[in-house]
Amino acid sequence: MTIDTNSQIKTRREYVQLLLSNFGSGQIDEAKLISELTEEFDKLYGIIGSLDSELSQLKDRYNFLINLVISMPEVQNNPLLTAKIQEFYPENSHP
16 A cells, blocks of 8 residues: 555545534534545545555566566576475466
């Protein structure tokens, strides 16, 4: 999670807490609260979608890197490394 994403989530949480506090003290009505919360949920869904995309990209890059390392002759020709890879990635289970 990036610093910017952490900041966005913290800001969203603080704003929702302020909305709830304002509603509890009668400063905003129910319609305004629902409208603002709906908008905040939409923003959070956007953040979650972005994180999901970033996580998928990271997984793809990790899989590429693992496959690259596994296919290196230095690894293929080293029985200790081959054994270690097979321990962590049994036959046909590596990415």
